[in-house]
Amino acid sequence: MSKPVTVTLEFSGGLETVFNNIKSRKVTIPAPEDGKTLDMGYVVKYLADNLLKGNRDMFVLADKIRPGILVLINDADWELEGEEEYEPKDGDSLLFVSTLHGG
Amino acid sequence: MSKPVTVTLEFSGGLETVFNNIKSRKVTIPAPEDGKTLDMGYVVKYLADNLLKGNRDMFVLADKIRPGILVLINDADWELEGEEEYEPKDGDSLLFVSTLHGG
Amino acid sequence: ETKPTLPLPLADYTRYSRQLLLPQIGLPGQIALRNAKVLIVGLGGLGSPATLYLAGAGVGTLGLIDGDTVEESNLHRQIAHSEDRVGQYKVDSAAAAVAGLNSGVKVRVWREHLNTGNVLRVLEKEEEWDLVLDCTDHPSVRYLLSDAAVLTGKTVVSASALRWDGQLTVLNDPVGEGPCYRCVWPNVPEKGSVVGCGEGGILGPVVGVMGVLQAIEAIKVLVSRAPKKEVEEKTESTKREYRMTLLSSYPTLQFRSVRLLGKRKTCPVCGENKTITRETIETGSDEYIQACGGLPSEEGL
Amino acid sequence: ETKPTLPLPLADYTRYSRQLLLPQIGLPGQIALRNAKVLIVGLGGLGSPATLYLAGAGVGTLGLIDGDTVEESNLHRQIAHSEDRVGQYKVDSAAAAVAGLNSGVKVRVWREHLNTGNVLRVLEKEEEWDLVLDCTDHPSVRYLLSDAAVLTGKTVVSASALRWDGQLTVLNDPVGEGPCYRCVWPNVPEKGSVVGCGEGGILGPVVGVMGVLQAIEAIKVLVSRAPKKEVEEKTESTKREYRMTLLSSYPTLQFRSVRLLGKRKTCPVCGENKTITRETIETGSDEYIQACGGLPSEEGL
Ligand SMILES: [Zn+2]
Ligand SMILES: [Zn+2]
Numbered sequence: 001m002s003k004p005v006t007v008t009l010e011f012s013g014g015l016e017t018v019f020n021n022i023k024s025r026k027v028t029i030p031a032p033e034d035g036k037t038l039d040m041g042y043v044v045k046y047l048a049d050n051l052l053k054g055n056r057d058m059f060v061l062a063d064k065i066r067p068g069i070l071v072l073i074n075d076a077d078w079e080l081e082g083e084e085e086y087e088p089k090d091g092d093s094l095l096f097v098s099t100l101h102g103g
Numbered sequence: 104m105s106k107p108v109t110v111t112l113e114f115s116g117g118l119e120t121v122f123n124n125i126k127s128r129k130v131t132i133p134a135p136e137d138g139k140t141l142d143m144g145y146v147v148k149y150l151a152d153n154l155l156k157g158n159r160d161m162f163v164l165a166d167k168i169r170p171g172i173l174v175l176i177n178d179a180d181w182e183l184e185g186e187e188e189y190e191p192k193d194g195d196s197l198l199f200v201s202t203l204h205g206g
Numbered sequence: 207e208t209k210p211t212l213p214l215p216l217a218d219y220t221r222y223s224r225q226l227l228l229p230q231i232g233l234p235g236q237i238a239l240r241n242a243k244v245l246i247v248g249l250g251g252l253g254s255p256a257t258l259y260l261a262g263a264g265v266g267t268l269g270l271i272d273g274d275t276v277e278e279s280n281l282h283r284q285i286a287h288s289e290d291r292v293g294q295y296k297v298d299s300a301a302a303a304v305a306g307l308n309s310g311v312k313v314r315v316w317r318e319h320l321n322t323g324n325v326l327r328v329l330e331k332e333e334e335w336d337l338v339l340d341c342t343d344h345p346s347v348r349y350l351l352s353d354a355a356v357l358t359g360k361t362v363v364s365a366s367a368l369r370w371d372g373q374l375t376v377l378n379d380p381v382g383e384g385p386c387y388r389c390v391w392p393n394v395p396e397k398g399s400v401v402g403c404g405e406g407g408i409l410g411p412v413v414g415v416m417g418v419l420q421a422i423e424a425i426k427v428l429v430s431r432a433p434k435k436e437v438e439e440k441t442e443s444t445k446r447e448y449r450m451t452l453l454s455s456y457p458t459l460q461f462r463s464v465r466l467l468g469k470r471k472t473c474p475v476c477g478e479n480k481t482i483t484r485e486t487i488e489t490g491s492d493e494y495i496q497a498c499g500g501l502p503s504e505e506g507l
Numbered sequence: 508e509t510k511p512t513l514p515l516p517l518a519d520y521t522r523y524s525r526q527l528l529l530p531q532i533g534l535p536g537q538i539a540l541r542n543a544k545v546l547i548v549g550l551g552g553l554g555s556p557a558t559l560y561l562a563g564a565g566v567g568t569l570g571l572i573d574g575d576t577v578e579e580s581n582l583h584r585q586i587a588h589s590e591d592r593v594g595q596y597k598v599d600s601a602a603a604a605v606a607g608l609n610s611g612v613k614v615r616v617w618r619e620h621l622n623t624g625n626v627l628r629v630l631e632k633e634e635e636w637d638l639v640l641d642c643t644d645h646p647s648v649r650y651l652l653s654d655a656a657v658l659t660g661k662t663v664v665s666a667s668a669l670r671w672d673g674q675l676t677v678l679n680d681p682v683g684e685g686p687c688y689r690c691v692w693p694n695v696p697e698k699g700s701v702v703g704c705g706e707g708g709i710l711g712p713v714v715g716v717m718g719v720l721q722a723i724e725a726i727k728v729l730v731s732r733a734p735k736k737e738v739e740e741k742t743e744s745t746k747r748e749y750r751m752t753l754l755s756s757y758p759t760l761q762f763r764s765v766r767l768l769g770k771r772k773t774c775p776v777c778g779e780n781k782t783i784t785r786e787t788i789e790t791g792s793d794e795y796i797q798a799c800g801g802l803p804s805e806e807g808l
Contacts, residue, residue, distance in 0.1 A: 099366075220579060279521050283525070456531055464757075
């Protein structure tokens with residue numbers, strides 16, 4: 001069974017507007033109640049259910065990160081780390097970046 | 104007696120030109136042979152004696168960091184950390200920044 | 207004016223003296239800049255400073271493409287334009303600014319938006335560009351330009367900005383090796399789905415910083431292709447990393463450099479199963495229409 | 508043009524619409540910018556873009572001081588100037604650029620270098636500046652300007668650049684609380700002692716980025732003094748930190764933000780034993796002369 005992890009959560013590119021204008025914050029993610037693994041898939045759903053204040057569709061589609069959002073674990077694309085299966089460690093930085101199109 | 108430490112050494116603002124154009128490099132600083140403490144005062148002298156390739160006066164004056172150079176330990180002014188007496192730990196980032204005046 | 211023995215016109219040694227002093231530029235770098243042809247797509251908040259700084263640096267030929275005209279509400283951030291050029295095509299206004307700053311730069315203009323009908327012609331047939339700057343304000347055009355750049359073998363220096371934030375990446379660099387826009391953003395957003403489609407505010411110098419950074423990265427790409435210089439920087443030899451620079455300027459100024467995945471095997475334009483080709487572009491795949499409200503932008507962000 | 512009931516001229520709502528949309532600016536912020544008076548010291552590589560972007564943003568009054576005239580070798584990086592203004596005072600050339608971009612901005616010019624004889628007059632007596640930008644190219648002037656700003660209670664947005672590198676700090680902010688230039692760089696360098704005195708190369712967009720960042724920081728300082736806005740950012744409440752932003756753009760683009768010591772008790776201008784006063788400045792302490800070759804700069808970096 002997983003333990004809770006404390007990570008630094010960061011939002012950029014406008015995503016902060018659906019997370020109560022958080023740019024950067026330390027957050028403790030509790031272990032899943034069903035005894036499952038505390039992985040990034042769970043973190044995304046947890047954030048959408050608990051921290052998100054605005055339009056849920058801006059962040060997830062059917063509980064998956066939505067197109068146009070880059071997820072970075074310790075400043076590297078999460079696909080380099082195993083994507084939804086990565087199990088965050090205490091002190092990890094999780095950065096969610098929305099594509100910008102303006103010019 | 105001190106043990107060797109492995110730090111990331113970085114130079115900015117033109118100081119890299121007297122350090123063989125190193126911008127960033129992992130370096131292991133050996134323990135002082137005289138059994139003294141491996142502190143920042145020692146590190147500065149060690150760098151001047153061993154890594155510096157150009158004009159020594161650009162980096163030190165009488166073995167002390169010269170005016171116009173900011174020393175940052177893990178991105179904070181070394182005076183916040185104890186200056187010459189700070190004992191670097193493995194993994195520390197030591198950044199030496201020369202003042203720039205151009206505009 | 208040019209003595210046959212001088213590799214640059216005599217006046218250039220004075221004009222670019224402060225830049226020639228840089229060992230990473232020097233004479234080979236300046237010659238590379240002079241011979242370079244750079245296409246700038248979009249003459250708004252990004253394209254304005256990018257164009258001025260590339261002109262200042264002595265890039266020999268600049269191509270400018272944009273179908274918009276200058277409006278007064280552009281002037282808070284689009285510093286290549288001016289009040290007395292309101293109503294002109296942005297490319298003509300920017301060409302005037304270039305002529306004022308550096309009359310030695312050749313400028314070609316296209317008074318049209320980049321679209322599926324003209325992209326291959328502009329990118330490849332009408333001029334041999336060494337580099338392309340994505341300074342557009344629309345996701346559809348970003349995908350289209352990147353696709354066409356992969357197909358025609360061009361590196362793209364891409365930037366974007368909104369509100370207080372900015373993003374910068376150099377795409378398809380080295381050509382055929384680096385990731386493209388689709389490798390970085392594989393899922394084309396639909397209209398209304400992403401923060402940033404539609405109307406959002408923007409601070410002038412925020413988009414300005416991103417445009418100036420594009421000029422730095424463009425100069426580095428062009429100069430890196432010059433014959434090797436005397437001084438080579440000593441850097442840790444590491445596997446080539448692809449990065450994106452993020453700016454977040456409010457409440458505190460913060461830049462970060464994040465590591466990208468690199469080229470994606472599943473990318474439809476540079477991956478193993480290519481479904482985007484010259485032909486699909488020329489026949490006008492409607493994918494570009496769907497993204498974030500379609501082609502072309504009339505908003506003039 | 509202005510209806511008595513409107514807090515801004517009607518045309519401003521259109522002109523600054525994209526900036527008014529930002530909740531951190533909004534109407535109170537735009538009014539603060541319109542009422543603001545900003546002094547820009549140095550109209551070279553930093554001052555050029557800083558001036559243009561502040562003018563674009565609608566800062567009501569800009570003061571420009573510089574004793575240099577425009578030379579052709581400036582134009583690769585000093586984008587507020589132009590070929591047909593070579594030979595003019597830089598302040599007049601920059602004023603022309605401001606007038607072209609935003610004729611609503613009032614401009615005052617001083618065709619002289621900042622020195623011990625004029626600094627208190629320009630900073631305090633002739634106009635009530637809300638903010639000062641240090642865009643100079645000389646260490647002596649940087650110390651002099653910072654000293655005078657502390658003594659007259661002005662915040663300074665200070666930047667510098669050389670080769671591929673840049674540095675940015677906001678000094679004396681909040682006024683009386685934040686560190687000054689001497690708190691950051693307590694030991695005045697002597698001529699020839701520091702990399703960067705004398706002739707060094709510079710890439711245009713590198714100094715350009717730093718100047719545009721000055722404009723961002725200046726706008727934030729000015730807007731932060733406006734009456735509180737509706738939306739307040741939620742940030743971790745932490746002790747006020749003072750930071751310097753460093754740019755290193757070669758071989759890879761890298762910004763970092765480093766934490767400064769803050770105000771220094773031993774600082775001769777803002778510490779416990781003040782040895783620098785209005786009087787020592789006005790009588791022309793020769794300390795400013797010693798630093799890095801003395802006042803004023805004739806090099807026009
Ligand atoms: Zn691709
Ligand atoms: Zn001080």
